[in-house]
Amino acid sequence: MLDNNGLFSLKTGIESQVLIIDSNPDQLERLAKAVNDEGFKTILSHDGMQGMVKFYQERPDLVLIDYHAIGMNAIDSCRQIKALAADVFVPVVIISDYLDEKQISECVAAGADDIIFKPFSLAIFCSKIYAMFRIADLYRELHSLTSERQNDEELAEQLFSDVVEKGNVAKEHIKIFKRSAKTFSGDVQLTALCPSGDVNVLLGDFTGHGLSSAIGAIPLADIFRAMTDKGHAPLEIIRQINRKMHQLLPTHMFLALSMVTLSVSEKVAYVWNAGMEDVLAFNGGTGTLKHRVKSFHPPLGISNQLLHEMKPKIIPLEANDRILLYSDGIVEARNRAGDFFGEARLIDSTKQGFINRDVTGHIIAAVEVFCEDLPQDDDISLVDINCDLSHYQSLSPVRSRELDFSVVEDDLSKQSGSWGWQMSLSGDKLSAVDPIPIIINQLQEIEGQGEHWHSLFTVLTELFVNALDHGVLALSSDLKSSPEGFAHYFSEKQKRLKEVDKGFIKIKLEHSPTENGGLLTIVIKDSGGGFDFESWLTTAAQQSPISSALSGRGIQLVQELCEHLTYLDNGSTVKAVYCWSRDR
Amino acid sequence: MSIVSRVASNNKDIVITISERFDFSQYKIFREAYCDCNGSGTDFYVDLSKANYMDSSALGMLLLLKEHADKLAGKVIIERPNDAINKVLEIAQFHHLMTIVR
Numbered sequence: 001m002l003d004n005n006g007l008f009s010l011k012t013g014i015e016s017q018v019l020i021i022d023s024n025p026d027q028l029e030r031l032a033k034a035v036n037d038e039g040f041k042t043i044l045s046h047d048g049m050q051g052m053v054k055f056y057q058e059r060p061d062l063v064l065i066d067y068h069a070i071g072m073n074a075i076d077s078c079r080q081i082k083a084l085a086a087d088v089f090v091p092v093v094i095i096s097d098y099l100d101e102k103q104i105s106e107c108v109a110a111g112a113d114d115i116i117f118k119p120f121s122l123a124i125f126c127s128k129i130y131a132m133f134r135i136a137d138l139y140r141e142l143h144s145l146t147s148e149r150q151n152d153e154e155l156a157e158q159l160f161s162d163v164v165e166k167g168n169v170a171k172e173h174i175k176i177f178k179r180s181a182k183t184f185s186g187d188v189q190l191t192a193l194c195p196s197g198d199v200n201v202l203l204g205d206f207t208g209h210g211l212s213s214a215i216g217a218i219p220l221a222d223i224f225r226a227m228t229d230k231g232h233a234p235l236e237i238i239r240q241i242n243r244k245m246h247q248l249l250p251t252h253m254f255l256a257l258s259m260v261t262l263s264v265s266e267k268v269a270y271v272w273n274a275g276m277e278d279v280l281a282f283n284g285g286t287g288t289l290k291h292r293v294k295s296f297h298p299p300l301g302i303s304n305q306l307l308h309e310m311k312p313k314i315i316p317l318e319a320n321d322r323i324l325l326y327s328d329g330i331v332e333a334r335n336r337a338g339d340f341f342g343e344a345r346l347i348d349s350t351k352q353g354f355i356n357r358d359v360t361g362h363i364i365a366a367v368e369v370f371c372e373d374l375p376q377d378d379d380i381s382l383v384d385i386n387c388d389l390s391h392y393q394s395l396s397p398v399r400s401r402e403l404d405f406s407v408v409e410d411d412l413s414k415q416s417g418s419w420g421w422q423m424s425l426s427g428d429k430l431s432a433v434d435p436i437p438i439i440i441n442q443l444q445e446i447e448g449q450g451e452h453w454h455s456l457f458t459v460l461t462e463l464f465v466n467a468l469d470h471g472v473l474a475l476s477s478d479l480k481s482s483p484e485g486f487a488h489y490f491s492e493k494q495k496r497l498k499e500v501d502k503g504f505i506k507i508k509l510e511h512s513p514t515e516n517g518g519l520l521t522i523v524i525k526d527s528g529g530g531f532d533f534e535s536w537l538t539t540a541a542q543q544s545p546i547s548s549a550l551s552g553r554g555i556q557l558v559q560e561l562c563e564h565l566t567y568l569d570n571g572s573t574v575k576a577v578y579c580w581s582r583d584r
Numbered sequence: 585m586s587i588v589s590r591v592a593s594n595n596k597d598i599v600i601t602i603s604e605r606f607d608f609s610q611y612k613i614f615r616e617a618y619c620d621c622n623g624s625g626t627d628f629y630v631d632l633s634k635a636n637y638m639d640s641s642a643l644g645m646l647l648l649l650k651e652h653a654d655k656l657a658g659k660v661i662i663e664r665p666n667d668a669i670n671k672v673l674e675i676a677q678f679h680h681l682m683t684i685v686r
Contacts, residue, residue, distance in 0.1 A: 207640045251651050252644030256676070275676045298677040302647060307680055328640070328675075 016133065019043045019060035021051035021077065022095070023070045031064065031095075034122045035129065047071025052080055060090070062132055067096035067103075075110045082111035089139035091132035156214035160188065164221040169193050173391040174201055175384040177360035179376070186213030187327050187381035190221055192228040195440065195457035199262040199392050200228045200237070203325040203383050205276065207253045207299075216255060216301075219244050230437045231457050234261045234270060235310065238300070245301030254299040258325050262317070264389045265458075265557070268486055269323060270312040275299030277328055280347070281315050284322040284386075287351035291315050311494070314487050321387035322359070324350060329378030333367050341370050359384040418512035419446060426504035430472060431497040435507060436460050447511070447518060452580040455561050456520070462554040463524050463574055464505070469493060471528030471572060472503035503527045517581035519563075523573065530571030586610060589617035597627040597658075603634040606669075608641040618649055626658040633664035638672050650682055661685060 018035050022028040023046055032042045043058050045051035049071035055063065063081055067074045078092050091113040099107070099115065107115060113135070116128055157180060168176065168191045176189045186206040193199055202224055206213035223244055227237040238259060245255050256275035263270065271279050274297040281291035293313045297306065315323075326346070333341040349366035353359030360382050367380065421442055425433055439460055440453055469475045473496040479489040508523040536555070559565050564577040587610055589600045600617045602610070618628055628649055632638070650660045660682040665673060673684060 205640075207644050252641070252648050254644065254647070256640070277675065295675045295677055298680055299643075302681065 015041065016062070017041045017043055017058060017060040018129070019045065019051065019055055019058065019063045021045045021048055021064070021069045022066040023047060023068065024066065027066070031125070034125060038126055038129065040129075048073065048077045051077060052084075055081055056084060061136065062129065063090060063092045065092065065094055067094055067099065067107075075106050078107065078110040078112050087143070089136050089143075091136055093128065093132060156186070159214050160186070160217055164188060164217050165190065167192070167221070167225055170199060170392060173386040173388070174199070175360050175382075175386075177364065177380070177382040177384075179364070179380045186217065187329070187379045188217050188220060189381060189383055190224050192225050193392075194228055194261075195231040195454045196461055197264045197393060197454070197458070199264075200224070200234060201260045201262070201325070201383060201385055203258050203276065203327065203381060205256045205327045205379075205381070207255075213253075216245055216248055216253075219248060220255065227437075231440055231461070232437050233434055234259060234272065234312070236434065238272060238274070238310070239306055242300040242306055243304065246304050249301045254301040256295075256299040256327075258293075260323055260325070260385060261312075262385070262387065262389060262392060264392055265554070266486065267317050267389060269315045269317055269387065271315060271323075272310070272312050273297070274310075277326055277331060278343070280324045280350070281387075282322045282324065282350065282354070283318070283320055284354050285320045287354050289347060290321070311491075314490060316484075316486065317387045317389065319388040319390070322354070323385040323387060324359070325381075325383040325385070327379065327381040329376065329380045330363070330367060330382065332378060333371050333376060333380070334374065335370050336372065336374060341367055345370065353384075418510065420508070420510045422506065422508040424504060424506045427501055430468060430500055430503060430505065435505075436464060439507070439509065442509075443511075443520075450582065452517070452582070456578055456580065459558050459561050459576060459578055460522065462558045463522065463576060464507070466554060467505050467524050467526035467528070467574070470531065471526030472500060472505060473497065474528055514579070514581075517579065520578045520580065522576045522578065525569070525573040528572055530567075530569060530573075533567035533571050587613045587617055592629065596623060596625070597629060599629045599631055601631040601634060604636060606632070606635045606638040606642040606645075608639065611641070611645060614645050615648065618652055622656065624656055624658075626653070626656050627661060628653050628658060629661045629663055631663045632666070632669055635669060636666060638665075638669045640672075640676075643672070643676050643678065646678070646682070659683060 018040050020028060020031050020035070020042060022031065025046070028044055028046070032044055035042050043054050043060055045054050048065070048069045051065070051069070052072065054060075065074045065077050069077070072080075074094055078094065081090060081092055092111060093114045093116060094107050094112045095116050095118065097118040099117075104115060113132060114128060116125060165176075165188070168174075168189070170191060170193070174191050176191075178187060178189060188202070188204040188206070190202040190204075191199065204217075204220060206216055220241060223240050224237060227240060238257070241255070241257070249255070254275070257272070258274070258276040258279050259272045260279070261270040269281070271293045273279050273293050273295045275295050278295075279293040280289060281293075282288065283290055291313070293315075296313075297310050331341055331343050331346060335341075345366060346363060349363045350359055352366075353362030356362060363382060364380070421439075423435055423438070425435060436457065440457055443453060443456070470477065473493060475489065475493060475496065479485045479492065504527045506523075506525045510521040512519050555565075558576060562576045562578050564575070566575050567573065568575060586603045586605070587600065589598055591597070592599050598618060598621050600614070602614075621628075630646070630649070646660065646662070653660050662673065662678070662682060662684045664686065665684070670684075670686065673679070678684065
């Protein structure tokens with residue numbers, strides 16, 4: 001008898017049961033003794049049919065079937081056992097004196113794990129049983145590891161879809177499609193609304209798989225949402241994401257990211273691309289590819305600081321335009337010949353999608369046809385952004401106009417419960433600090449959160465940008481008279497910001513409570529030469545329709561939102577009075 | 585062997601040659617190719633002329649190599665990537681981080 005001490009180390013305990021199906025009583029007894037002598041329990045059956053019943057009742061760990069067993073033939077028994085065992089690996093060994101090639105392959109096809117030919121020595125027989133148990137052990141271990149990994153990936157998937165992506169906005173106009181590959185690789189798609197009504201859209205692709213890539217997703221979504229909500233500039237958001245990812249991710253992991261800001265007031269899209277496939281902008285009517293924004297910065301999280309050339313590409317928008325973001329999983333999908341799906345096919349199917357009003361559906365169908373039934377290597381992620389800005393204007397919270405204008409402006413300082421706040425910025429602080437989020441933060445600290453700050457955000461931004469651009473930097477808004485001019489305007493602004501030396505901006509707020517809200521007086525003074533407000537008003541009134549002009553809308557908008565708007569000191573100081581009431 | 589490393593003719597620098605696929609499956613062997621090279625000022629040449637595919641985890645591996653080289657005050661030089669691999673490097677804008685010689 002074989003001594004198994006040291007030779008075999010099995011996790012399968014001696015409690016393991018072996019079912020033996022053999023119609024020859026002598027052989028059945030002999031096999032049973034051998035198995036018992038090895039310390040295993042046996043279940044015996046004289047015929048195949050009865051053997052199935054015992055298998056079902058006793059759930060043995062290994063089955064031996066004589067090829068000539070009566071009641072049910074060995075091939076059918078084997079097939080039945082494998083079906084009954086389902087996920088659990090129960091080795092089946094067929095015993096026979098002779099089998100031809102065809103019979104052998106039938107056995108294997110039915111799921112038999114081994115065949116023992118008679119006559120055999122008991123030592124060989126026992127070795128085979130041990131070998132089978134060892135395979136069963138490996139199988140069990142693999143099974144538990146796989147289900148552990150599956151649990152991890154399900155958790156990661158849940159984090160992504162429930163926690164991270166739940167807060168997305170404008171879902172009917174920004175179509176998001178995601179399909180995870182067999183191994184979850186971690187694409188993140190986020191959308192959020194700025195206080196100004198602008199929309200930020202982000203597609204991120206973490207290196208790595210499973211839970212490890214989900215680690216970054218939550219802080220990414222938190223930073224993106226919180227900073228968008230507070231009205232931080234997109235570049236600041238990206239800078240902060242980079243800093244956090246650098247802190248959080250190990251050296252070999254990073255975050256490729258593309259981000260689009262749809263600016264409702266400027267009718268342009270700002271596009272950033274750090275390590276993603278080209279961002280594509282189409283005319284959704286004709287299907288023409290209008291713009292392409294290549295990656296212009298390494299992925300985020302690699303170094304502590306962003307590179308200096310992280311300037312967005314600015315795309316003028318028309319109502320028909322569509323912007324497509326996608327991750328590499330889609331262009332790197334392969335067919336049987338090993339070819340990639342590639343960008344040309346992607347663009348073709350996008351055009352088809354415009355015609356049939358279902359871009360993501362068309363692209364996915366095209367990928368499926370291309371790959372046939374091959375499994376995906378990577379996640380497939382698509383974001384189809386409808387650039388008709390009127391969709392997003394309606395999302396911007398409606399400002400409340402029904403105010404009780406019960407407090408006279410001059411009495412502000414005498415009112416109980418009133419407060420004041422001011423801030424001055426000069427020199428290089430003008431380019432380094434964005435005071436608007438700070439002000440909004442102050443307001444929220446003192447007066448509480450609420451949607452009513454959204455239009456105030458617009459007022460503050462317009463007034464501050466005017467003071468900075470036209471006051472301190474003396475930029476002419478004529479530059480913005482054409483869509484191409486925007487880009488020029490932007491680069492000129494960056495240039496002058498670097499050189500600004502003596503300029504300053506002072507911001508002063510005074511707030512007094514009303515019955516259901518408050519009255520906020522905003523005074524912004526800049527170091528510039530001012531401008532002729534009266535003549536601007538006259539020109540503005542002559543422009544028809546004024547809203548089609550690319551510049552000058554800012555002041556008009558502020559006028560609409562505020563109770564009072566006046567320019568003092570030859571136009572270098574502006575004073576605006578804004579009324580707000582609490583959200584219902 | 586898909587990754588071979590040797591000491592360069594100047595007896596100081598290391599040349600790592602990668603064949604066929606450069607992806608996550610090479611993680612261990614790629615690391616072993618450089619982790620014992622600790623000479624101050626060692627430059628690491630990664631010869632990709634025989635590689636035909638590279639994925640984003642390979643980019644991560646290059647960053648690990650760069651971290652290692654930075655500690656030694658050495659450089660990483662990527663040599664002769666094919667078009668497909670160069671596209672991956674270009675999308676990731678890796679020329680900002682290390683030298684790439686076509």
